[in-house]
Amino acid sequence: MNNFLEYIEKSFENMKETESLYLYKQKLIAKMTERANELVAAGLKDDKIICAIIMDEYPDLVKNYKASMKEKATVSKKTKTGSLMTVGALGGIFGAVCLYLAVSFLTGAWNKSWMLLLGGIFAVLVLIFVTVSGKLTKKSGKFGLISRILCMFAVFLIAVYMFLFTTVIVPVSGNWIIFILSVPFAMIFDMLLSYKFNKKTGIFSILLYIPVIFTLFYVVLGVAKVLPWHPGWLLILFGILVDFVVVAVRLVSGTKVKEEEDAWSED
Amino acid sequence: MERRLNAELWDKMHYLFRDFNDRMVHLELHYDYEINFEAFRTVLICFFEKAPVFHSSFVDNKVRPYWEVKPYDIDDAITLKNIDDSEVEREVDSFLTQYIPPESDLQMKVGVFYHGGKTTLCFVENHMCMDGGDFKYFISAFCKNYNDYVEHGILPLNFKEGSRSYESVYGDFTPAQKKMARNLYKNVCAKDDHKFPLTEDRAEDKSFIARRKISEDDFFALKQIGKKYGATLNDVLVAAYFDALYKLASYDPDDSVTISCAIDLRRHIKDSSEQGITNHTAFMQCRIPRLGDDIIETLKYVVNSANLFKKDKFMGLYGLPLLRFGYKILPHAVSEEIIKIGYSNPLLAMSNIGILDHKALALEGHEPTDGFMTGAVKYKPYVLLSATSMKNVITLSMCVRGNDDDKRIVERFFDLYEESVCKLKNS
Structure with a gap:
């Protein structure tokens, strides 16, 4: 026990005693004592060895202390950011409610003003989805399944709002196309992000999405009478052709690696 | 607080081999004198502390398995017996053919058999912890640390530590x-x-x-x-x-x-x-x-x-x-x-x-x-x-x-x- 105390005091002798340092030292003493008890329970009788093992596990107390302080600061910053986001989200919804009530009472257009409230809620949700997705991607370094689903939800929420807007506020006929269009847009969004973050598997998303995206564009353009159904269907073939080009490009870059490998094997 | 170790690729593979073998690696050594048991015991604890996988239990989590480090008493890992020369073969065989379940708290068992002024040491360990290559390192390091401790009072903590990853x-x-x-x-x-x-x-x-x-x-x-x-x-x-x-x-x-x-x-x-x-x-x-x-x-x-x-x-x-x-x-x-x-x-x-x-x-x-x-x-x-x-x-x-x-x-x-x-x- 005395050895630990000496070790701890000696390690921090050049540091000014502060409350946080004092608490850190107390925590260390408790941890080291617990560890010593574990070693005694395991059957170790030699005090010197017990101390050596424990000190070995805490080789640089000052560095650990600084890291712990830094971590505390980061956690506190994260907590602050989280709190700000929660307050921001609640504030956004509250603002939307206020705006909705104000506009409704002033204009009496209750049948349309609810779009303001919905817009506020949707905007907050989209912001939350995108932020959480970004944080998860940053943390893991990969655009994972949850991040992808959240991003897609964000796109679909925007599409739902656009559909409602073009139904309630500015009626547009054939606005149901927005739902079909939201799928290729969600796919393009997902494809670009997944290729950016998931270099190896991103290619599979591209190959899968391209023909679907072209097919959906064909349907949308056909319905909107921008493109005739015939020979508009060639757009689908074009999508498949793009897939082949992507594969060819990938193979060519793969061959370069193979050549490098062969050259290396010849050593 | 619960301490976990990552179950590495080979740990999982050897766990999968449970259908084909008992996953134990065995070592037998004979010495013509009686070793210092207390020193032997001390060195073994130090090595267990340096490589906590030896006192860990394998948790077959269906999503991501792991090792859970467990408290232990070294006397549960060591069998000490005084036997006759005639009993050595039987005792050694019986010790070596034991099986350590992966969910056990200890992944290595050691037998110290004194007989007629001689010692026979037996080690059995779970292959999921280490293979023959590292077992050879383990026993060489063990002997070196034992000698340094007994002969020069050097603390027996000279054992490699680091990543267990196949990478x-x-x-x-x-x-x-x-x-x-x-x-x-x-x-x-x-x-x-x-x-x-x-x-x-x-x-x-x-x-x-x-x-x-x-x-x-x-x-x-x-x-x-x-x-x-x-x-x-x-x-x-x-x-x-x-x-x-x-x-x-x-x-x-x-x-x-x-x-x-x-x-x-x-x-x-x-x-x-x-x-x-x-x-x-x-x-x-x-x-x-x-x-x-x-x-x-x-x-x-x-x-x-x-x-x-x-x-x-x-x-x-x-x-x-x-x-x-x-x-x-x-x-x-x-x-x-x-x-x-x-x-x-x-x-x-x-x-x-x-x-x-x-x-x-x-x-x-x-x-x-x-x-x-x-x-x-x-x-x-x-x-x-x-x-x-x-x-x-x-x-x-x-x-x-x-x-x-x-x-x-x-x-x-x-x-x-x-x-x-x-x-x-x-x-």
Whole structure:
């Protein structure tokens, strides 16, 4: 026990005693004592060895202390950011409610003003989805399944709002196309992000999405009478052709690696 | 607070091997004096503390398995007995053939048997913790630390620590090599139906370890033969294995047979002193097209087959990316089932563990008088022939869960093996 105390005091002798340092030292003493008890329970009788093992596990107390302080600061910053986001989200919804009530009472257009409230809620949700997705991607370094689903939800929420807007506020006929269009847009969004973050598997998303995206564009353009159904269907073939080009490009870059490998094997 | 260790790829693979063997690695050492038990016990605790996987329980989590570090009492890991000389064989066999469940709190058991002023040490450990390569390091480091502690009072804490990840094998590659090695997606499983002719499973089957020594004279003779034909000692031992096996199992001499030989992947690591104890073992398939007309021709087939592997700079690294991929993309329970479909355990295998350095294993100036290390007890019809050498004497061993008939078959195999060694010597 005395050895630990000496070790701890000696390690921090050049540091000014502060409350946080004092608490850190107390925590260390408790941890080291617990560890010593574990070693005694395991059957170790030699005090010197017990101390050596424990000190070995805490080789640089000052560095650990600084890291712990830094971590505390980061956690506190994260907590602050989280709190700000929660307050921001609640504030956004509250603002939307206020705006909705104000506009409704002033204009009496209750049948349309609810779009303001919905817009506020949707905007907050989209912001939350995108932020959480970004944080998860940053943390893991990969655009994972949850991040992808959240991003897609964000796109679909925007599409739902656009559909409602073009139904309630500015009626547009054939606005149901927005739902079909939201799928290729969600796919393009997902494809670009997944290729950016998931270099190896991103290619599979591209190959899968391209023909679907072209097919959906064909349907949308056909319905909107921008493109005739015939020979508009060639757009689908074009999508498949793009897939082949992507594969060819990938193979060519793969061959370069193979050549490098062969050259290396010849050593 | 609960402490967890990551279950590495090889930990999971050896766990998967539970259907084929008992996953125990065994070591037996004999000394001509009574060791200092208290010092021995102290060094063992220090090593357990340095490598907490030895006092961890494997948790078969269906999504992501892990090791949970457990509190322990070292006396639960050590069996100390004073016995008569006549009891040594029985006690050692009984100790060595024990099984440590992976969910047990301790993954290594040690037997210290005092008999007639001598000591026999037995170690049994879970292969999921480390392979023969690191077990050899473990025992050498153990003896060194023991000596330093007993003779000079140096604290016995000189034991390597670090990552247990299989990825260490890529550590010394250049970025381009690393990229290539990580893309070696290949199923390298043995595909050969030739079996060692053991009996069918019976209720009375139990684990046994059969051993046979190859004398110092024969050891040098085999080395000479190897030199003459450009073969390693391992090649020579494998050739004798083939020769004996064809006879024992009455294979058609024109049949092609494959024996999987363990290879130490540490060959790719320049300095493993910064790595933790772990498994770095893969298999190479040694395939001969037919039994040679004489044993030298068989040896030449073995050399040709082995050279194919030895020329490859990525020797033994094929298949690792596939396993990693399998374990990474799916939850453990699912990936295990899928890997089981693609993995076929070799029916015939050989592990040349290599030299047990008697000087490094000396305790207080007493070199071990005898000793050997051997792999897991295989379940029929799988077999593994292990070979270690000490003071130029080779010990061949085979651990089988079988009955008395199987024991006789294995002994017959060793007789034939000796005949093959004689043929090699006389050729």
